[in-house]
Amino acid sequence: MKAATPTHRALLAGAAACVMALCSPALAAPGAPDADGFVTDRAFEKHLAEQLLDARPGDVITIPEGKWKLMRGLSLTAPGVTIRGAGRDRTVLSFAGMVSGPVGLQVTGDRFTLADLTVQDTKGDGVKVNGTKGVTIRAVRVRWTNPDKATHGAYGLYPVGCTDVLIEDSEVFGSSDAGIYVGQSDNIIVRRNRAEQNVAGIEIENSTHADVYDNVATGNTGGILVFNMPNLPKPGGFTRLHNNVSEANNTPNFGAKGTAVSIVPAGTGMIVLANDDVEIFDNVIRGNNTVGIAIASDYSTNYKIEAGSPGAHDPYPERVLIANNVITGTGGAPDNALFPAAQAILAAGQSVNLVWDGFARSDGGDNGICVAAGGDKLVRLDAAHPGQLTLIPGRDCSAFPRQKAVVIP
Amino acid sequence: MSTRLRLALWSLLALLLGSALLGRAAGESGLAPGAFPARLSAWGLIHREGGMLKARAGSVTYDLATPLFSDYALKWRVLFLPKGAKAAYDPDRVLDLPVGTVIAKTFYYPLAPTAQPGGEEVLKAHPADYQTGVGGLRVGRVRLMETRLLVRRAAGWIALPYVWDEDQRDATLERVGDTIPLTLVDGAARTSFVYVVPGTSDCAGCHAPDYTKGAINRIEPIGIKARHLNRRFPGAFGDINQLARLVRLGLLTGKPAAAEIPANVDWRDARLPLNARARSYLDINCSHCHSPVGAARTTGLWFDQGHEHGADWTNPTRTGLCKQIVAGGHGGGGRPFDVAPGEPDRSILLYRVGSNEPGTMMPELGRSLVHAEGLALLANWIARMDGQCRLASEVR
Known part of the structure; x- marks a missing residue:
């Protein structure tokens, strides 16, 4: 265990070879706590950065209790390292004054664990893990506190290009893109997390074999998203969303113009966009002002369709199962400013529990979308005739090819 | 004698001569605190000599067709190969550089006429300020910022950032980097900014080229590729092509005919496409x-x-x-x-x-x-x- 004890810090502060001309007053540490109780302590920051630099497989780096204001993003490249705080209410790392980064903590080492701390107010993403095998994020909080949401970073917890990803018991508040975002990864569990006041609460994008369950997404623009975007090296598929609560996601969209999430209507419970082999079951989806679950193709976005060429992005959502969800309280104030293909129905002031934009791979086809009997009817928009729609009643989906639960080795 | 054996003997010799650093660099696998000297001078690579900063004999100063932008800092790049060892040509990737190689890149600014040495005011460089570094760097009117060493060891490359002291006599290892306030003076325009010296772990942010094969923290140099070096630059044998110079110095093998070598161009050269x-x-x-x-x-x-x-x-x-x-x-x-x-x-x-x-x-x-x-x-x-x-x- 390597902890920056107060004695150790004092020694470091004394020994820090800080040539005066190279130290601005802001760097002369440690200072008194600021109005929010955060301490700028250059020796602490240096020691922490050195601990990450010197980490070896098996190391547990503990960050002591305190509200620490850091100037620079942290990075870890060694494999097999655990970084642990004293609890997310006790160890808080603020990057509000960061001069370089832009990520709060950037990790490229395999078999990485992060637990029990808060990362806040990063200029860019909160915690980014790139290209590693084995990521565990447990009981971590990422948040942005500036009332000006345009200053908020894009992703809170952000594994990308990873395999074997476990994110649990964590929470993300206020990201301007997705709170918990898993991109271009494989074999993923996202469970028992809370995502609140983000544009997208939880987003699984261009990833495969993701199990998303027992999460609460509330107060976002859209609760839980499963996206497959064009022009990226890895296409996604095979995602299960189950036993989640997606509630009152009615925050006006504050995503940056042009980003994928900027088209999400406020009041969205869940969206499947151009993703295949998705199961949505046993969820509670309530109080979302526009739509419970939306199934959409690239034609409902502003993305150019790349049909035809080999390896082209598949614009259609296919083989989507919707079963045994409780969808209530949808409606009230539908947001029809976005999501072009849904505008026709939403302009009429209706809100819907289940909607599909209706773009099918073959004429009259259903893209393998199966809504199980006993729940809501699926509102299918007519791609060829804007404004027209079909109500598709539930049916027997027992033949739908089910996926196995994800296991993280 | 095999290259490996020759290298080992060379390392031993270096050790015996008291210049143990490269030998240690070649042998150690980890990057433990204290494994590397706290002072740049201890490497014996670069030294002050009167008003000049000079590189050890046998080194080669080089430049790139187009360099990375680093807050208008000028850069002096020096390649130190172990005695008797050679680099091998690669058309796309970094030259294959032998264990024991060190690349030293020194970042500096011309000083404003009114500035104190080591002070915050530095000049935006103009062509007249440019120094090739061949034969050394005149340091009287420059602010030395940092010297980054990239060291090739048996286990791979490591990066060590040395920050120049206030008196500009030597530089100190700052493994976690540094932040240094500066003011860039360009005629009447003055821009205050924070010059950020990247730490060793930041280095992987740019110097880790391959995220697809595991061991992402494996770093390597960026600039020392054939297409960046394939240009004329003054030095030994005159103002000639840099790859040709390395061959003539006996430091590079496998170089194909000039026409087969890829070449990047000088981004500033308005005559080019x-x-x-x-x-x-x-x-x-x-x-x-x-x-x-x-x-x-x-x-x-x-x-x-x-x-x-x-x-x-x-x-x-x-x-x-x-x-x-x-x-x-x-x-x-x-x-x-x-x-x-x-x-x-x-x-x-x-x-x-x-x-x-x-x-x-x-x-x-x-x-x-x-x-x-x-x-x-x-x-x-x-x-x-x-x-x-x-x-x-x-x-x-």
């Missing part, structure tokens, strides 16, 4: 991440000019043409395409290269200032590009 200048600029400034295997492989936007892991300029979307934003938060600036021909104001590339806000700016690391001249080159390139990008909503 805009396309080649812009691609050379994007290559050195972006492609250490934006390649099919780099840190930004997941963006699908690739600028590497090499072939093996190179950008495919025949696949326009992969190099940003009409490529719509898929992520990046506020990094898009509300613009629809990475590169929109003829429409600089609709091109995200220019928004990000033109920003100095962490989270938006590109590159993410290594600068606090906008490179106005580089930005102008890219804007000009895009403005004159043929073609047109339209959003689905603009054509439906």
Whole structure:
């Protein structure tokens, strides 16, 4: 265990070879706590950065209790390292004054664990893990506190290009893109997390074999998203969303113009966009002002369709199962400013529990979308005739090819 | 005698002579505190001699066709090969440099006429300020910032940042980097900024070229590739091609005929095609991440000019043409395409290269200032590009 004890810090502060001309007053540490109780302590920051630099497989780096204001993003490249705080209410790392980064903590080492701390107010993403095998994020909080949401970073917890990803018991508040975002990864569990006041609460994008369950997404623009975007090296598929609560996601969209999430209507419970082999079951989806679950193709976005060429992005959502969800309280104030293909129905002031934009791979086809009997009817928009729609009643989906639960080795 | 044996003997000799550092560098696998000297001078690579900073005999000063922008700092690059060892040519990747190689890159600024040595005021460099470094660096009127050592050991490369002391006599290892306030003086314009010395772990942010094979923290140099070196530069044997010089010095094997060697161009050379200048600029400034295997492989936007892991300029979307934003938060600036021909104001590339806000700016690391001249080159390139990008909503 390597902890920056107060004695150790004092020694470091004394020994820090800080040539005066190279130290601005802001760097002369440690200072008194600021109005929010955060301490700028250059020796602490240096020691922490050195601990990450010197980490070896098996190391547990503990960050002591305190509200620490850091100037620079942290990075870890060694494999097999655990970084642990004293609890997310006790160890808080603020990057509000960061001069370089832009990520709060950037990790490229395999078999990485992060637990029990808060990362806040990063200029860019909160915690980014790139290209590693084995990521565990447990009981971590990422948040942005500036009332000006345009200053908020894009992703809170952000594994990308990873395999074997476990994110649990964590929470993300206020990201301007997705709170918990898993991109271009494989074999993923996202469970028992809370995502609140983000544009997208939880987003699984261009990833495969993701199990998303027992999460609460509330107060976002859209609760839980499963996206497959064009022009990226890895296409996604095979995602299960189950036993989640997606509630009152009615925050006006504050995503940056042009980003994928900027088209999400406020009041969205869940969206499947151009993703295949998705199961949505046993969820509670309530109080979302526009739509419970939306199934959409690239034609409902502003993305150019790349049909035809080999390896082209598949614009259609296919083989989507919707079963045994409780969808209530949808409606009230539908947001029809976005999501072009849904505008026709939403302009009429209706809100819907289940909607599909209706773009099918073959004429009259259903893209393998199966809504199980006993729940809501699926509102299918007519791609060829804007404004027209079909109500598709539930049916027997027992033949739908089910996926196995994800296991993280 | 095998190369390995020769190297071992050389290392032993170095050890016996009291210059044990390279031998240790070659042998150690980890990067433990105290494993490397606290002072740059202890390496015996670079020393002060009167008003000059000089490199050890047998080293080679070199320059790149187009360099990475680093807040207008000038850079003195020196290659130190172990005695008797040679580099091997590679058409795309970094030259294959033997264990024991050290590359020293010293960052410095000309001093403003009124500035105190070691002070905060530095000058934006003009061609007249440029020093080749061949024969040493005149240090009387410069502010030395940092010297980064890249050291090739048996276990791979490591990076060590040394920050120059106030008195400019020596530099001190700062493994976690440093932040140094400066004011850049350009005529009447004065810009205060924080010069950020990257720490050793930051180095992987740019110097880890391949995220697809595990062991992502394996780093390597960026600039010392054939296409960046393939230019004339003064030195031993006169103002000749740098790769030819390395061969004549007996330091490089496997170099093919000149016509077969890829060449990036000088981004500033207005006589050359805009396309080649812009691609050379994007290559050195972006492609250490934006390649099919780099840190930004997941963006699908690739600028590497090499072939093996190179950008495919025949696949326009992969190099940003009409490529719509898929992520990046506020990094898009509300613009629809990475590169929109003829429409600089609709091109995200220019928004990000033109920003100095962490989270938006590109590159993410290594600068606090906008490179106005580089930005102008890219804007000009895009403005004159043929073609047109339209959003689905603009054509439906």
